[in-house]
Structure formats: structure tokens, C-alpha cells
Amino acid sequence: MANSESTHDRDNLPAGPIAGAAYRDRPDLPVVAGYLAALVLTAFATVIASALESVAAVPNLSLIYVLPVIIAAIIFGFGPSMLAAVAGASAYNFFFTAPRFSFQVEDPANVWAIGLLLVVGGLASSLASLAARRQAAIKLRLRQEQALQSFSSAVSEARQPRDMANRAAAALEEMFHVSVAVMTPADGLLEIISSLGPITASASELAAAQSSLDQGHLVRAGVYPFDTSRFDFWPIKAPNQQPVVLGVAFDLQEYPERPDLFIVVVGRLLAAALSSPSTVQPAMAE
Structure with missing residues (x-):
């Protein structure tokens, strides 16, 4: 699936309490x-x-x-x-x-x-x-917990990989109000299968995501050798499961406390759902 198409996934979000929460502009008061x-x-x-x-x-x-x-x-x-x-x-x-x-x-x-x-x-x-x-x-934590609970219920109903990825991206966007990218490997390279928000992952950021997957640990935004990357990338890998990389473009001035507590859970639920025998894998291809 072409990356240019993945940036329009926000228009194809499935219905549901979380999946319908496409990116919304939230201009901060000057x-x-x-x-x-x-x-x-x-x-x-x-x-x-x-x-x-x-x-x-x-x-x-x-x-x-x-x-x-x-x-x-x-x-x-x-x-x-x-x-x-x-x-x-x-x-x-x-x-x-x-x-x-x-x-x-x-x-x-x-x-x-x-x-x-x-x-x-x-x-x-x-x-x-x-x-x-x-x-x-407190309000932020409640919103995050509600988004996670809704996602865990909604993802079990999805059968298409893109639907699952859209729900994961929408859940993370709802939790943190930032741009999100969901990636999985295909033919040895990472593909963006869902993204939300005005910031989309560039080629250099895809390289940072690939590095996080290869090394198996978090790659921070703006850190050498990926100084221009705006995303933090979390690799989610488990035996007999589809690997997933979640990219979240946090504002460095307003970095949340322990975002991994929710991001890793969303990633593991998504990886498990993508690896389920009931998932229709050919739907990932255009």
C-alpha cells in the first residue's frame, strides 16, 4: 500500500467510539x-x-x-x-x-x-x-483509560488489518492529541498502514522506525542519527505475532509522563489482533 494513500486513512475510519475520533485541530490559546x-x-x-x-x-x-x-x-x-x-x-x-x-x-x-x-x-x-x-x-488519565478500554473492545470486532490499524491510531490520537503513524513490515520494509494528524512520517522517519524495529527498543525524536525525526517510535514484537511499530509525534515542550504505559498496551493488542487467524490478511494490499 502506498504511503501517499495511508495519509488519507483518517477519511476511512470505521465507526465506533474511538475509531470516529479523527484528528481535530486543537489550537492552543496564544x-x-x-x-x-x-x-x-x-x-x-x-x-x-x-x-x-x-x-x-x-x-x-x-x-x-x-x-x-x-x-x-x-x-x-x-x-x-x-x-x-x-x-x-x-x-x-x-x-x-x-x-x-x-x-x-x-x-x-x-x-x-x-x-x-x-x-x-x-x-x-x-x-x-x-x-x-x-x-x-486526572482528566487526561481518565481520557486515556477510556480510549484504551474502547480500543480493546473495538479491535476485537475488526477483521481487516487496516481497520485494526485505524482503530489503534485513533485510540492513540484520542489519548494524546498528537499525530500518529502505525507501521508493519511488508517484504522486509516498513509500511505505514494508518496515520492521523498533520504530521506524516517522512523517508528519514521510516528509517528511524525501521531502526527501532531492528534494535527492539524505543527511538526518540530528534536524537542522533535521526536528528530530523519528529516521531518517537515504539517497536512491538512478540513470538508468533505480527511486528508493529507505533510512531507518536509528541510536542517536546509538553511531553506526557510515561506515555509508554498506554502505547505499548495498544501496540500489543494490535499485534495480537493482526496475528489472529480470523484476520483477513490480503486486505492489506491494494
Whole structure:
């Protein structure tokens, strides 16, 4: 099967809870958007603080500026939340301490209030960011486990090698939201029998995949002698089973923790399914 055709496998995914999850663009929010949002939240807090002050004397008015810090930490992360803390302390100093509309501070008590706001903001930012990361990690693990469970059920129903490979690629794409390539040897050379995502394996990456299969161990992206490879390649080999190589193009800046825990299981299930007597092997050929 020609590699040029394999890149269009996403259009031929079989129906099912996992197989239908073709690659979806998930554009990340630009980093600058989080920082701009932190400033907007701080400005909104200033408006609220000014409105409250005009109605009644409010003690500890500076605590209003903790809210933008927590919101920014939960939604955008540590950097924007720290900007919200600094912007909040500056806004409180400028608008609500004497002399007003100046960054000069006359009352030593206000110096402590501003310093305390920064400390509280920093602590709240760290704790909220940590909680958000843990929640994201839990959601990620649940999604991965559900994708694996769905794949293990769906692959047993498939009979064509391409269907099985499509389900494996779709399961991995659902787990990690990255480009995936599934390869098996044919006539001594590796062939891509399924791929998902905007990144497709080039000839040099096929060489890296072949090396991983020959040596029987993981070949990392961007590591000599395959410096230009964008995929990590996992070889799956077992006695009396069809060898499989799974390529996953992780973002090196957001590399997941222990992805092999799921990738190897998917590979072993796929290899076992491809080796089953019920599999219709001639369907791999065009």
C-alpha cells in the first residue's frame, strides 16, 4: 500500500467510539492572551473596588485583587496569575493608597498591605496552578483509560488489518492529541498502514522506525542519527505475532509522563489482533 494513500486513512475510519475520533485541530490559546486576560481581570477588580469604596468604607480592600490572581491561575497558569498579583498590588497602590494616583507610599501600613498582597497573590497563584495541573492530569488519565478500554473492545470486532490499524491510531490520537503513524513490515520494509494528524512520517522517519524495529527498543525524536525525526517510535514484537511499530509525534515542550504505559498496551493488542487467524490478511494490499 502506498504511503501517499495511508495519509488519507483518517477519511476511512470505521465507526465506533474511538475509531470516529479523527484528528481535530486543537489550537492552543496564544500565551499572550493569558497575560492580557490577567490585566483585564485586574482592571475589572479595580472597578469593583472603586465602586465598593464609593458606597462604604471597606476594610481590606486589597483582598479584592486576590480574585484575579486565583482566576488567572486556574484558567491560564502560573505566569499570568503572577502578573495579576503584581498588577493588583500596583493598582491598589496607585488608586487606593495616599497619595492617590501616585506609586509613592506615605503610610508604612500600606507598604505592608502591598507586600502582603504580593505574597498572598503568589501563594494563591502557586496553589491554584498546582490544583489546575492535577485536575488536568486526572482528566487526561481518565481520557486515556477510556480510549484504551474502547480500543480493546473495538479491535476485537475488526477483521481487516487496516481497520485494526485505524482503530489503534485513533485510540492513540484520542489519548494524546498528537499525530500518529502505525507501521508493519511488508517484504522486509516498513509500511505505514494508518496515520492521523498533520504530521506524516517522512523517508528519514521510516528509517528511524525501521531502526527501532531492528534494535527492539524505543527511538526518540530528534536524537542522533535521526536528528530530523519528529516521531518517537515504539517497536512491538512478540513470538508468533505480527511486528508493529507505533510512531507518536509528541510536542517536546509538553511531553506526557510515561506515555509508554498506554502505547505499548495498544501496540500489543494490535499485534495480537493482526496475528489472529480470523484476520483477513490480503486486505492489506491494494
